[in-house]
Amino acid sequence: MSEALCFLSIADAARQIAARSLSPVELAEAHLARIAALDPQLDSYLTVTAEQARTQARRAEAELAAGRSRGPLHGIPFGLKDMFETAGIRTTAQSRVLRDHVPVADATAVRQLYTAGAVLLGKHTTHEFAHGGPSFDLPWPPARNPWNPAHYTGGSSSGSAAAVAAGLAMGALGTDTGGSVRSPCFLCATVGIKPTFGLISRAGVVPFSASCDHVGPITRTVEDGALLLQALVGADAADAGSTPAPHVDYRGALTGDIRGARIGAIRHFWEDDAPANPEQRAALDQAIAVLRQLGATVEDVRLRTLHEYYAVRILLTESELFARHQHNLRTRPHDYGHHFLGRILGAALFTGADYIAAQRQRRAMIAEMAPLYARYDVFLLAGAGPAPPLSAHRSIGSIEKWLTPSMGTLFSVVGGPAIALPCGFSARGLPIGFQLGGRPFDDATVLRVAHAYEQAAGWHRRHPVLDPGAARIAIDLDAEAPPKPAPLDGATRDQVRMLAVRAGLMLDDELFDLMCQTAPYALAFCERVRRDQAWSAEQAAVFRLSVDGEAG
Secondary structure: OOHHHHOOOHHHHHHHHHOOOOOHHHHHHHHHHHHHHHHHHHOOEEEEOHHHHHHHHHHHHHHHHOOOOOOOOOOOEEEEEOOEOEOOEOOOOOOHHHOOOOOOOOOHHHHHHHHOOOEEEEEEOOOHHHOOOOOOOOOOOOOOEOOEOOEOOOOOOHHHHHHHHOOOOOEEEEEEOOOOOHHHHHHHOOEEEEOOOOOEOOOOEOOOOOOOOEEEEEEOOHHHHHHHHHHHEOOOOOOOOOOOOOOOOOOOOOOOOOOOOEEEEOHHHHHHHOOOOHHHHHHHHHHHHHHHHOOOEEEEOOOOOHHHHHHHHHHHHHHHHHHHHHHHHHHOHHHOOHHHHHHHHHHHHOOHHHHHHHHHHHHHHHHHHHHHHHHOOEEEEEEEOOOOEHHHHHHHHHHHHHHOOOOOHHHHHHOOOEEEEEEEEOOOOOEEEEEEEEOOOOHHHHHHHHHHHHHHHOHHHOOOOOOOOOOOOOOOOOOOOOOOOOOOOHHHHHHHHHHHHHOOOOOOHHHHHHHHHHHHHHHHHHHHOOOOOOOOOOOOOOOOEOOOOOEO
């Protein structure tokens, strides 16, 4: 097992492959050996595609020997979050509902990486349907953090970030609806890119929310993320949200020079709205200091509260997710895990008026960003860290997810690019991450600032140390009992029952009680979305017909 090969950056490996000093077959075998030795401690893979990887690596080696290079990803091993459909390879979304699902075609993004010559190592652990977790009541265990396998990875691209951090893949593709590429990168010390909405095709990806779903790369460096992004960008008629964009040399944008860059720090998000812990705050202050030393101007900027953006995001994404799963929730609810149900059942309480109000608010929020985009090149936001222990998952639970606004929310709502990257480590050696965001379709500027910070700070040079002979760490699932919510009053309980019946949900006592537990939080989100819009206020999602009669 060659650890040195597995911790090469994609850029360095590509240079060595081009110089014929590194073989794609050697690189693939090193990763497969490391997966076999270490992944039993991490559960970052649901499926390892060893024979396909060997076949693709041999093909890459033969093509390169014949002088037919496909570019910097030729022969590079990568992984896929198990939300990406793969022809002939099971795609489960980590759910019993898709336990036996074997697609007949590849997702567009997968096809693009194959065209670039990349080598598939396997499919990564996720949260169920990219939502709710970590879950211990599914057929597959949740991924573990390679910096300490007793701790959480973040989600929902959990296995992808864990595998990349641990040297079990050189890069991976994740999905991000409200932070699901970025959140595990904060906790695993990897780089996660949520590109501008519509920049990368989502065709063939198990959907969550058409309003907010993104595909994004996870890597160990910003340069590697830029290389993957370059291969993935492109309009796709199979994705209604796909947008043609001008060609950009993302790797070429990484000049290292950010003198004069204007950065708006959204400090109230992490100091007032969702207060960060002291270690996070110290890491953020140090990151700001580094950016200033590099010549950037950093000043505080104030937006709406994080809770307002989160309410809009929840009403949009949970409503759309519920609609997709409604039939299965009516007919086979117990095939889902507890965490997923603890989020999705509450969405049955949202009305059409709630959804439209959120769409109108989203449009207003996007419009409010225009003068800020003119004033600032990039925005700085908190991330997360250090990761909690997995034994705390019951006390955190699905209810906590309703209460705590995600730091990934803003750029999920307004649609601009955002990148997660490490900014330090806790006293116990667990990663802390932050994020930078920017104007729609100005992904290159966000990458340039992130790369300059990364190179100056140097956190990407640290890697977790794992012992192939170490015993698998046991997780005490009863370490902390979940808090008992206050019982609903009779009128609210009757309202919940009526809305459940209206949605066609025939819930047993256990699932009805779970829905009742989420009800106060779900109903509170409805109250947070403003209803005082002008008559002329439009929705963020508008129906259009193209000249050929297709809907868009």
